[in-house]
Amino acid sequence: MSNISYFTQEGYDKLVAELERLKTDERQKVARAIAEAREKGDLSENAEYDAAKDAQGLLEMKINEMEKVYANARIIDASKLDNSKITVLSKVEMKNVKTGKEIFYQLVAETEADIKAKKISVNSPIGKGLLGKAVGDVAVISTPRGDMELEILSITL
16 A cells, blocks of 8 residues: 655645655765775775765665655645545644643645744654544643643634
């Protein structure tokens, strides 16, 4: 079974640009490093050559993983989403029932998650607990410090 990854258009464009950068610029840098290390003589005792080959292996592994994500990427059209319930791309304003503190997050695909930008993954504990909830619902999220209750105040796209 494939692991479908959902993206906003912006997130998809970033993925494509990063993949292209790795395939072109980064591969060229690694190839130059290997060539420079080869010029230094005996490869059996050449630490620079070994390091460059290791870097090449890591780069190819990263490219391979990103290509898998790219192959299974789906772009979400926000205009076709229903904002009566929380889904991917929903912007959710909620209140911690215990503390009364209001918080705001947007639920995004795992690859686009950025806590500083208030974007959390739908696969995170909070994201999973919020999916499918409507305004007025209370989501109970299990955390290491105990259950956290979040009352949904608003949902926008």
